[in-house]
Amino acid sequence: xxxxxxxxxANQNLLRNKLRSFLTILAIFIGSFSIxxxxxxxxxxxxxxxxxxxSYGGDGYLAIVSKDxxxxxxxxxxxxxxxxxxxxxxxxxxxxxxxxxxEEQLDKLKKIDGxxxxxxxxEKNISITYxxxxxxxxxxxxxxxxxPPGNVKVDLEAGEQLDLRADEYxxxxxxxxxxxxxxxNDEIVNNKIKLVVLDEYTHTExxxxxxxxxxxxxxxxxxxxxxxxxxxxDDIYEENTKYYPEEVKSxxxxxxxxxxxxxxxxxxxxxxxxxxGLSAMTIEDIIGTIKSFFDVILTVFKIFGLIALLAAAIxxxxxLFMSVQERTREIGLDKALGMSSKRVFFSFSLEAxxxxxxxxxxxxxxxxxxxxxxxxxxxxxxxxxxxxPTFQLVQYTIPDIIGVTVLIMTIAFISGTFPAxxxxxxxxxxxxxxx
Amino acid sequence: xxxxVILSTHGLHKSYGKGDGRFEALxxxxxxxxxxxxxxxxxxxxxxxxxxxxxxxxxxxxTKGSIELxxxxxxxxxxxxxxxxxNKKFGFVFQSFFMNANDTVLNNVILPLKIAGVRPGERxxxxxxxxKIVGLDxxxxxxxxxxxxxxKQRVCIARAIVNDPEIIFADEPTGNLDSxxxxxxxxxxxxxxHKKGITLIIVTHDPDLANKCDRQIRIADGxxxxxxxxxxxxxxxxxxxxxxxxxxxxxxxxxxxxxxLEEDA
Numbered sequence: 001x002x003x004x005x006x007x008x009x010a011n012q013n014l015l016r017n018k019l020r021s022f023l024t025i026l027a028i029f030i031g032s033f034s035i036x037x038x039x040x041x042x043x044x045x046x047x048x049x050x051x052x053x054x055s056y057g058g059d060g061y062l063a064i065v066s067k068d069x070x071x072x073x074x075x076x077x078x079x080x081x082x083x084x085x086x087x088x089x090x091x092x093x094x095x096x097x098x099x100x101x102x103e104e105q106l107d108k109l110k111k112i113d114g115x116x117x118x119x120x121x122x123e124k125n126i127s128i129t130y131x132x133x134x135x136x137x138x139x140x141x142x143x144x145x146x147x148p149p150g151n152v153k154v155d156l157e158a159g160e161q162l163d164l165r166a167d168e169y170x171x172x173x174x175x176x177x178x179x180x181x182x183x184x185n186d187e188i189v190n191n192k193i194k195l196v197v198l199d200e201y202t203h204t205e206x207x208x209x210x211x212x213x214x215x216x217x218x219x220x221x222x223x224x225x226x227x228x229x230x231x232x233x234d235d236i237y238e239e240n241t242k243y244y245p246e247e248v249k250s251x252x253x254x255x256x257x258x259x260x261x262x263x264x265x266x267x268x269x270x271x272x273x274x275x276x277g278l279s280a281m282t283i284e285d286i287i288g289t290i291k292s293f294f295d296v297i298l299t300v301f302k303i304f305g306l307i308a309l310l311a312a313a314i315x316x317x318x319x320l321f322m323s324v325q326e327r328t329r330e331i332g333l334d335k336a337l338g339m340s341s342k343r344v345f346f347s348f349s350l351e352a353x354x355x356x357x358x359x360x361x362x363x364x365x366x367x368x369x370x371x372x373x374x375x376x377x378x379x380x381x382x383x384x385x386x387x388x389p390t391f392q393l394v395q396y397t398i399p400d401i402i403g404v405t406v407l408i409m410t411i412a413f414i415s416g417t418f419p420a421x422x423x424x425x426x427x428x429x430x431x432x433x434x435x
Numbered sequence: 436x437x438x439x440v441i442l443s444t445h446g447l448h449k450s451y452g453k454g455d456g457r458f459e460a461l462x463x464x465x466x467x468x469x470x471x472x473x474x475x476x477x478x479x480x481x482x483x484x485x486x487x488x489x490x491x492x493x494x495x496x497x498t499k500g501s502i503e504l505x506x507x508x509x510x511x512x513x514x515x516x517x518x519x520x521x522n523k524k525f526g527f528v529f530q531s532f533f534m535n536a537n538d539t540v541l542n543n544v545i546l547p548l549k550i551a552g553v554r555p556g557e558r559x560x561x562x563x564x565x566x567k568i569v570g571l572d573x574x575x576x577x578x579x580x581x582x583x584x585x586x587k588q589r590v591c592i593a594r595a596i597v598n599d600p601e602i603i604f605a606d607e608p609t610g611n612l613d614s615x616x617x618x619x620x621x622x623x624x625x626x627x628x629h630k631k632g633i634t635l636i637i638v639t640h641d642p643d644l645a646n647k648c649d650r651q652i653r654i655a656d657g658x659x660x661x662x663x664x665x666x667x668x669x670x671x672x673x674x675x676x677x678x679x680x681x682x683x684x685x686x687x688x689x690x691x692x693x694x695x696l697e698e699d700a
Contacts, residue, residue, distance in 0.1 A: 002552050005549055329533055333546075337550055338519060338550050429489050
């Protein structure tokens with residue numbers, strides 16, 4: 001008997017009792033719908049968080065400060081309502097302010113195995129007085145920082161990524177500035193805006209004309225920050241600090257660096273830095289809590305989906321047991337005419353797999369239809385995702401779709417083995433006597 | 436008619452159950468069936484004749500003793516080979532037809548070919564030919580359920596011969612039919628026996644049908660009792676020529692069927 005015949009027969013047998021097959025598929029559908037929907041939301045959330053992570057420096061990014069500064073930050077947090085209680089004052093440590101990273105520490109940092117020495121950049125706090133353009137008389141406050149090194153991809157609505165090493169001034173702008181500065185998204189890309197820094201002693205203004213390379217999509221990590229390339233940041237910093245004494249100017253409070261994340265874990269790197277008196281934070285440390293919060297909720301939903309599938313599996317067993325009972329004589333005839341037990345087992349198993357297949361297909365298709373409608377609805381004016389245009393709450397990935405289908409077909413197959421075994425063990429004589 | 440022995444049994448025993456509940460259905464059956472013979476297995480209910488047929492048809496295994504098919508001991512065959520033998524060499528006709536009532540006539544006839552893995556075009560052609568032999572080729576597309584009892588049994592015969600079997604096993608083939616339709620089914624079976632040389636093994640209560648066979652094997656209490664005193668059934672045990680088959684039977688369908696058989700021969 002050919003495989004094609006067996007598949008065709010399995011589908012035909014399911015159609016013989018349409019209502020029963022439909023109800024069984026409905027039960028599977030509920031399970032597959034909830035699992036694929038949760039997977040899609042998880043994919044959407046993870047994708048969004050990943051794009052945020054990328055815009056902060058991506059995998060392998062380390063934000064490094066001196067250990068004292070880190071303790072000071074922790075102490076500050078402690079005083080701001082951490083459960084660990086207030087931190088005691090210790091005159092031997094500088095716990096109230098930031099302490100710089102020493103030259104010696106920087107040299108040691110460059111030699112640490114796994115740290116990309118070329119990627120190390122000092123984080124400079126730059127301050128811009130206001131932003132304006134040729135198209136408007138208005139002046140707006142603006143915050144900006146140099147884009148961290150490494151494989152950084154800022155989540156963009158329009159335009160392209162910065163060229164960090166370019167010799168011109170470049171900036172990525174939040175979308176709220178586009179309108180305010182008298183442009184549309186299309187117009188502002190590759191156009192110039194004016195960043196003005198005020199000299200507070202002489203009351204003269206210095207203007208930096210920066211080319212807008214792209215528009216930053218609203219997100220959770222980058223909120224309120226524009227990104228500049230190195231040259232723009234360096235020159236503004238130079239302007240900001242031109243009255244500082246040389247030793248203060250050369251002080252470094254924070255550096256960003258990339259490490260080889262394929263070879264070393266974040267914890268290994270942190271331990272190495274600890275040895276030279278530095279503390280580091282990864283992207284996961286910074287936004288990990290958001291991710292784990294979503295993960296917990298979605299795991300709970302997935303468990304609900306699996307429970308629904310378990311109930312559906314019992315439905316499959318029940319349906320097929322009835323089917324075996326009804327078709328006892330038919331099975332007997334098939335076996336008398338030379339069909340092997342293996343084939344009988346296989347054809348009933350295939351019916352179970354078909355039930356699983358149709359249940360999961362219906363579930364996935366329904367979920368995709370509803371999911372895409374929901375995506376559109378969430379981004380409608382006034383809806384809760386309006387301010388995050390790049391955040392697709394539900395995302396259906398091919399591996400998820402195939403994974404869920406295979407999972408459900410496997411569960412269906414396992415459920416089907418009980419009735420299929422009963423069918424395969426039927427004796428043709430007893431089956432044919434059955435009235 | 437060839438004198439080759441196609442099927443023989445040696446000391447065939449079959450028992451069901453264990454201990455006190457043990458029931459001996461067959462207690463040492465020895466018989467030989469020649470190729471092209473028509474044989475009736477007769478006996479009262481519970482005599483063991485159905486058990487004997489199941490063993491001969493390789494649907495069941497004897498507790499003791501052996502069955503030889505074409506001179507080969509079947510007890511040595513594996514299940515897969517037994518399945519293939521049944522599929523290719525045997526045809527089955529049952530008292531209560533056993534058809535997939537909701538399927539078409541054609542699909543019912545196709546079943547053994549489908550199990551054998553024959554290609555769709557080929558099996559359609561063979562099934563239509565088999566349906567032509569039983570005179571139902573015009574009903575191929577009908578639902579099996581819409582046929583009369585006699586027609587259903589003819590479809591079953593078509594299914595039994597679609598694989599060109601060597602032996603047809605018929606278990607009370609006319610048991611559920613009235614005498615007119617029963618006669619017609621019998622005629623087709625004996626036509627196949629005479630024209631195509633298919634060996635016919637019929638289990639029956641019906642003395643008329645048994646008499647039309649070349650030979651009768653009477654079973655009582657699990658043994659062959661040929662030549663012993665006739666009990667309740669009016670059956671002639673001596674070998675005699677079939678009384679049924681004649682060319683001028685008056686059955687209007689018969690000529691068409693015979694033509695097909697003659698074309699085959």
